Amino acid sequence: MTDPVLVLTHDDCLQHVTPPGHPEQVARLQAVERGLKGLAVTRRAAPLGAVEDVLRCHPPRYIERLRAAVPAQGWAQVDGDTYLSPGSYTAALRAVGGVCAAVDHVMTQGGRAFVAARPPGHHAERETAMGFCLFGSVAIGAMRAIEVHGLSRVAVLDFDVHHGNGTQDLMWDEARVRFVSSHQMPLYPGTGHAEERGAHGQITNLPLSGGSGGAQMWAAWAPVLESLRHWQPELVLISAGFDAHRDDPLAGLNWSTPDFARLTRAICALADECCAGRVVSSLEGGYDLDALAECVAAHVTELGRQAA
Numbered sequence: 001m002t003d004p005v006l007v008l009t010h011d012d013c014l015q016h017v018t019p020p021g022h023p024e025q026v027a028r029l030q031a032v033e034r035g036l037k038g039l040a041v042t043r044r045a046a047p048l049g050a051v052e053d054v055l056r057c058h059p060p061r062y063i064e065r066l067r068a069a070v071p072a073q074g075w076a077q078v079d080g081d082t083y084l085s086p087g088s089y090t091a092a093l094r095a096v097g098g099v100c101a102a103v104d105h106v107m108t109q110g111g112r113a114f115v116a117a118r119p120p121g122h123h124a125e126r127e128t129a130m131g132f133c134l135f136g137s138v139a140i141g142a143m144r145a146i147e148v149h150g151l152s153r154v155a156v157l158d159f160d161v162h163h164g165n166g167t168q169d170l171m172w173d174e175a176r177v178r179f180v181s182s183h184q185m186p187l188y189p190g191t192g193h194a195e196e197r198g199a200h201g202q203i204t205n206l207p208l209s210g211g212s213g214g215a216q217m218w219a220a221w222a223p224v225l226e227s228l229r230h231w232q233p234e235l236v237l238i239s240a241g242f243d244a245h246r247d248d249p250l251a252g253l254n255w256s257t258p259d260f261a262r263l264t265r266a267i268c269a270l271a272d273e274c275c276a277g278r279v280v281s282s283l284e285g286g287y288d289l290d291a292l293a294e295c296v297a298a299h300v301t302e303l304g305r306q307a308a
Contacts, residue, residue, distance in 0.1 A: 005304045006105055007036060008046040008098040009116040015087025016119050019075055022083065023250060023287040024119065024132040031289040032116045035296030040304060046117055049096025049140070056143035057136050057170045062127040066092075066134060079130045092119055092134040099141035099237075099282050106278040107149045107235065112268070112303045114240075115282040116296075122164035122239045122284050123189060131162065131189060138239050138282050139170040142177050145235050152176050155233035157267060158183075159221075159260075160241020160284040161251040163192030167239065168203055175200040178231060180224050182206040182217065184244070184253050210252040214259035217244075221263060225270050236271045236279045238264075242286030242295035250287050260295045264302035279303060 014026050054063060067089050069076050076084040095117035102113035121138055123131030138156060145151045156171065158164040158181040168191065171177045183192050185207035192205045206220040242260060244253040264281075271279045281303060286292035 004040045004042045005300055006102065006111060006113040007041045007043050007116055007300070008102055008113060009043070010046040010094040010098070012087060012094045013091045013117045015085070016091035017085040017087065018083050027289055028286065028292060029116065029118055031293040032283065032296050035293035036116070036300060039297065039300055041300065044101070046094045046098030046115065047101055048090070049093040049100060049135070053100050053140050053144055054096055054135055056147060057140050058126060066129060082129050082132055082134075088119065088134065091117070095119065095121060095137045095282070096135050096140050099137045099280060100144045102280040103141045103145050103149070103235070106280055107145065110276055110278065112277065112279040113281070114300050114303060115280070117283060120241070120284040121282070122158055122160060122167045122241070123162070124166040125169040130166070133166060136166045136170045138237050139167045141280060141282070142171070142237055146176050151234045153178075153231060153233045154235050154237065155228055156180070156237045156239065158239035158241070158284070159244065159263060160239055161244040161248065161253055162188055162241070162285060163205065164239055165189050165191040168192075168196065168198070171198070171203070173199045175202055178202050178204070178228065178233070180204045180206065182208060182220055184208055184210055184251050187251060208253060211254055213246070213254035214256060214262070217255060217259055217263065221266070225266055228270055229273060232274045234275050236267060236275065238267060238279065238281035239284045240281045240299060241284035242292050242299075245286070245288060245291040245295060247288040247291040248286065250285070257291070257294050257298050261298040261302050264299050265305070268302060268305065
């Protein structure tokens with residue numbers, strides 16, 4: 001790979017405004033920009049996601065219900081911790097559009113991409129907004145890769161500290177996607193037990209004990225990545241949550257920034273071996289702003305390293 005990492009983002013994602021004190025805040029995207037500063041990346045505006053892409057994962061009644069709930073001013077609460085502001089629906093479509101455009105880019109031109117968008121997506125179930133998430137953007141990107149680009153083996157790898165219950169729900173019956181999630185357990189949302197395997201045994205959950213760090217992370221992920229090498233994915237998607245960092249206020253894992261770099265490097269090696277390096281990563285969690293900036297810098301630096 002010789003091209004810089006493609007970064008897709010949009011100022012509309014700053015218009016998803018949560019109430020004061022909410023951890024999923026506008027400042028998160030500003031922290032991501034600090035992390036990206038000085039890196040060799042190519043930038044592109046994330047387009048609005050097409051409704052036809054969203055419909056591959058969410059039914060029309062859910063989309064309409066979400067759109068109708070958007071307030072003219074202030075906030076509308078759709079879940080215990082999930083809010084809509086006047087700009088939230090458009091921001092969520094930018095997140096979807098960013099992932100889908102990134103998939104199109106790496107499938108037609110190669111390379112790797114990072115989608116710096118919010119709200120995040122991996123908790124959004126088929127008809128339920130929850131956990132700060134509205135649309136399952138990474139799952140939607142996986143289905144675009146399958147339906148538009150004709151892929152039959154897509155890996156979705158989620159290292160957010162919270163279980164990607166939404167992605168699991170959306171991909172439960174999809175044999176062409178292998179979904180892997182590492183997450184602290186017990187922790188919100190309470191799903192992600194190892195026995196949750198999907199309709200075709202294609203889902204792998206890696207629950208991690210609170211307080212565990214990089215050694216336990218690597219012991220869980222290394223055999224899974226080796227198994228995926230035998231499966232030969234044609235595209236790798238990452239739900240890149242950085243809230244397993246030891247400084248994050250919402251969880252209790254003990255990962256360091258080099259741990260995120262090591263896991264990213266291993267995922268990229270898998271992609272180099274199996275699918276010409278094609279990786280699309282999309283921002284999920286990460287709520288300590290300094291740790292988020294530092295981890296994004298490390299993550300995108302690893303995405304940009306050329307294959308040996």
